Amino acid sequence: MSDPVNATILRNGRIIDPANARDEVGDLLIVNGCVAKESASSGRQSPAEIDCTGLVIAPGLIDLHVHLREPGQSAKETIASGARAAAAGGFTSVVCMPNTQPAIDSPSVVSWVQEKAAAEACVNVFVAGAITKALAGEELAPIGSLKKAGVVALTDDGHCVQNHELMRRALEYARMFGLVVMDHCQDYNLVGKGVMHEGYWSTVLGLPGWPAAGEEIIVQRNILLAELCDTPVHCQHLSSAGSVRLLREARARGVPITGEVCPHHIALTDEAVRGFDTRFKMNPPLRSAEHVDALIGGIADGTITILASDHAPHSGFEKEVEFDQAPFGILGLETQLGLFLELLVHQHRAIDLPRLVQLYTENPAKLLGLNRGTLSVGAAADITIIDPHLAWTFDREASPSRSCNTPFHGWLLRGRAVRTIVAGETVWTL
Ligand SMILES: [Zn+2]
Numbered sequence: 514m515s516d517p518v519n520a521t522i523l524r525n526g527r528i529i530d531p532a533n534a535r536d537e538v539g540d541l542l543i544v545n546g547c548v549a550k551e552s553a554s555s556g557r558q559s560p561a562e563i564d565c566t567g568l569v570i571a572p573g574l575i576d577l578h579v580h581l582r583e584p585g586q587s588a589k590e591t592i593a594s595g596a597r598a599a600a601a602g603g604f605t606s607v608v609c610m611p612n613t614q615p616a617i618d619s620p621s622v623v624s625w626v627q628e629k630a631a632a633e634a635c636v637n638v639f640v641a642g643a644i645t646k647a648l649a650g651e652e653l654a655p656i657g658s659l660k661k662a663g664v665v666a667l668t669d670d671g672h673c674v675q676n677h678e679l680m681r682r683a684l685e686y687a688r689m690f691g692l693v694v695m696d697h698c699q700d701y702n703l704v705g706k707g708v709m710h711e712g713y714w715s716t717v718l719g720l721p722g723w724p725a726a727g728e729e730i731i732v733q734r735n736i737l738l739a740e741l742c743d744t745p746v747h748c749q750h751l752s753s754a755g756s757v758r759l760l761r762e763a764r765a766r767g768v769p770i771t772g773e774v775c776p777h778h779i780a781l782t783d784e785a786v787r788g789f790d791t792r793f794k795m796n797p798p799l800r801s802a803e804h805v806d807a808l809i810g811g812i813a814d815g816t817i818t819i820l821a822s823d824h825a826p827h828s829g830f831e832k833e834v835e836f837d838q839a840p841f842g843i844l845g846l847e848t849q850l851g852l853f854l855e856l857l858v859h860q861h862r863a864i865d866l867p868r869l870v871q872l873y874t875e876n877p878a879k880l881l882g883l884n885r886g887t888l889s890v891g892a893a894a895d896i897t898i899i900d901p902h903l904a905w906t907f908d909r910e911a912s913p914s915r916s917c918n919t920p921f922h923g924w925l926l927r928g929r930a931v932r933t934i935v936a937g938e939t940v941w942t943l
Contacts, residue, residue, distance in 0.1 A: 520544045521937065526565025526898065530572060531871035532878075532887035541570050543894040546937035550890050565898060568931065569866065572886050573605025573895030574873040576846065577695075578670070578749055578773060578821035581607070581638070584625060585614025590826040590915050592626065595846070596634035597913035598824070600941035602847040603930025605895035606637040606885050607824075608877075611648065612671035618643035618654040620662035627663060635940040636933075637895070639665045639883060644683045644694060648672045653683055660690040665881045668695035670749060673731060675701055681738050688744035693880055695747040698731035698756070699797070708837045710783040710800045718786060720837060723798050725753035732756045736763040736770050745769040747880060750823050752778045752797040754807030761816040771880060773819040774808050776852035777843060781920065791832045792920040795825070796841035809856075812872075813863040819880065820872045822849040826916030844919040848907050850899070852921070854928030858901070866901055898932040905929055 523541040530536075542549045542560065576599065582590040590598075592609075599607050609626065611617030617626060623640050630638035642664035643654045650672060659667070667687055673696060674680045680694075687694045704727035709715050711722025732748050736759060739746040751757065751772045760772050777795060782802055785793040793799060811817040825842025832839050850873075857863045864872075878886030885895055909922040933941040 518544060519937065520560030521563060522560045523563050523565045523570050523896070523898070526568050526570035528570045528888065529867050529870045530888040531867055532572070532875040533889060535888070536867050541888065541896070543937045546894055548888050548890055548892050548894050567900070569899040569901055571870045571897045571899055572874040572888050573933070573935065574603050574850065574897050575606040575877045575883065575886055576604045576822050576824070576849070577608040577819065577877045577881060579607040579609050579824045579846065580612065580826065580842070581609040582826060583613060583629065584622065588828055588915065592629050592638060593633040594913055594915045595824070596630070596636045596638065598846040599636045600933045601913055603850050603897040603899065603933055604636060604846060605897060605933060605935045606639060606883065608639045608641050608665060608881065610668065610670045611641055611643040616643050616648050617641070618646050618648070620658045623659060623662035623664055636935055637885070639881070641666045641668050641695065643667065644669045644674055645679070650674045650676060650679070653679065653686065656683070656686040656692070657690055660692055664692070665883060666693045666695050668697065668749065670695065670697045673697050673699040673701070677734055677738070680734070681742060684738055684742040684744050684746065688742055691882070693745045693747055695749050696731065696735055697749050698728045698735065700727045700730045703727040703730060708794065708798070709786050710798045712783060712801050714783045714786060718789070720786070725755055725800065725804065728753050728797055729755035729759060732759050736768055739770045740768045743769070745771065745880070748772040750775045750778070750797060750821070751808065751817065752800050752804060754804045757807045757811035757816055761811065761814070764816060771819060772817050773821045774812060774817050775821055775823045775845065776849045777845070777920070779805050779808050779856055780852050785920065786836070789836045791834070791836055791839035792843060792918055794836060794839050794841055795843055809861055809863050812857060818872065818876045820849070820853055822846050826914055827918045828916060832918050842918070844912070844914055844916060846914070847912055848919065848921045848924070851905065851907065851926035851929045854901055855926045859927050894934060894937040896934040897930050899928065900931045901928045903927070903929055903931070
């Protein structure tokens with residue numbers, strides 16, 4: 514007697530698998546949680562069918578920049594609720610940031626998150642460990658033990674290591690253990706108490722400015738250290754034209770430096786802050802139109818290789834304060850695919866759909882060495898089914914997230930995930 518077979522076939526979809534340079538209409542067979550050869554089902558009982566006519570079958574999308582807020586801040590989000598929001602946005606894997614309470618800076622906290630995720634999360638949760646203890650920027654976290662515990666990257670996100678010598682040592686350890694360092698690029702002295710982009714609108718509104726140079730100077734530091742240590746550094750949530758220019762020049766020289774862009778930095782400009790609405794407050798801040806154009810240009814020409822949300826839930830009462838007092842950050846898991854499809858693919862035609870899929874699958878998987886992001890035979894059947902033209906309106910009240918801090922409530926977008934499959938099981942469907 515053979516083992517019981519659990520088989521599903523996705524029929525007649527446009528299969529886009531950038532890691533295998535595949536873009537064709539066809540069927541995709543899933544057997545026992547993995548992508549299978551199409552002949553694998555022959556002779557067995559017929560598989561369950563899902564009609565994908567007119568839809569895209571993509572590898573499960575990966576978001577390598579998500580704040581799940583546990584341990585310590587479960588009023589904002591939990592691993593379970595954040596994972597449900599990820600699934601609703603079409604994401605089958607997320608990398609959670611270590612700025613929790615306590616910080617993910619020791620193997621015991623890594624294990625706690627992994628065990629909770631295994632028990633409660635409907636998507637894969639990969640853990641990023643801290644670069645420094647308590648993200649304080651003073652003493653390195655135990656990088657070797659974090660690696661052993663299973664972290665997939667290091668970052669002090671929310672914070673930025675200011676001491677360049679300490680950052681150099683972090684890179685040297687990371688190299689030794691085969692980890693990528695990801696960095697939230699912010700020079701504390703230059704940025705000071707800045708709460709919005711330093712420019713025309715900060716002057717008009719009388720709010721302290723956060724100059725683009727406060728990001729760019731750390732991007733340049735990271736380029737120099739990546740080159741010095743010959744090890745990859747990934748710059749998180751890039752927001753400025755200068756950062757794109759620096760990255761473009763360094764990558765042309767072969768420096769192992771990468772960058773990601775979040776949807777809010779191309780969907781909005783600093784003018785949005787004119788009503789002092791704290792839903793438009795994030796770090797780095799919304800910038801002016803020239804910066805938006807440069808980010809889109811960087812995505813179009815291949816300088817920016819990864820897209821991510823920086824999903825950052827905050828409770829309503831925390832955001833319902835004066836602009837300069839409010840915490841930075843907005844939700845992003847459910848709106849990012851729709852925003853990028855609408856803006857990059859439909860409106861600006863900066864990239865095509867296969868490239869968009871690559872920026873969310875093959876590229877983040879390769880950067881972090883994740884065993885995901887492809888539809889190769891034998892791979893885990895993590896699959897996102899996308900309707901790239903479906904018009905829909907985002908409703909924050911319907912969100913599975915525990916928070917609702919988003920500026921995109923009521924936005925009409927074209928394109929979204931309609932079904933999210935993790936290891937062969939549908940975890941969310943429209
Ligand atoms: Zn950050």
